[in-house]
Amino acid sequence: MNVINQNAAATQDTKSAARQSHEFIAFACELGVLRFGEFKTKAGRLSPYFFNAGLFDHGAALSRLCDFYAHKIIASGVQFDVLFGPAYKGIPLAAGTAIALAKLGYDTPYAYNRKEAKDHGEGGVLVGAPVKGRVLIIDDVISAGTSVRESVEMIRQAGAIPAAVIIALDRQERGEGALSAVQEVEQKIGVPVLNIARLTDLIQYLADQPELNQYLSAVRDYRSRYGVE
Secondary structure (H helix, E strand, O other): OEEOOHHHHHOOOHHHHHHHHHHHHHHHHHHOOEEEEEEEOOOOOEEEEEEOHHHOOOHHHHHHHHHHHHHHHHHHOOEEOEEEEOOOOHHHHHHHHHHHHHHOOOOOOEEEEEEEEEOOOOOEEEEEOOOOOEEEEEOOOOOOOHHHHHHHHHHHHOOOEEEEEEEEEEOOEEOOOOOEHHHHHHHHHOOOEEEEEEHHHHHHHHHHOHHHHHHHHHHHHHHHHHEOO
């Protein structure tokens, strides 16, 4: 079992985690992955910020992004055997994070799924390492939770156990009910959801950056209206 050493996790205190979140948000802003203005969400809300992980679209950016994932996984102390990336955005994240973990001394198998089953060659919908033991699902964000639910079903059908989910940004935003999509996953599916950064981290970052301070009020108002703890 690929067990992340609990002693290694213990060396990363709260200040270190906050620093990682701050650096990740700065990196996302620098690349335009995080943008500010007025954006319509799938729920029909007008959001003052937009996070598009698809813009981590070149080698250096993907490498650094996966370094953030790897350090968060180690800091969490989560125990797992396989990384699993849901198609499509999760595929490069799983591969890149496996590389980043290997550089840090954790040689991690990874797997992913196809959108459609293959009826020749190795067949099936699962590709890569055998999906067995405890599986860590990696994705960019959780919107409606559909991708996670589908991944959990595939993992369980393979006879494995979903250990946790890790995402880049937790929007901390209500769905149709009182809970956020992340909270619904944790409650209904019964797996913890880790994150590199949260909306509250973004608010703190904006408060610390004079050149971005103009967006702070709108983001705070949005969180006050739609946010969850």
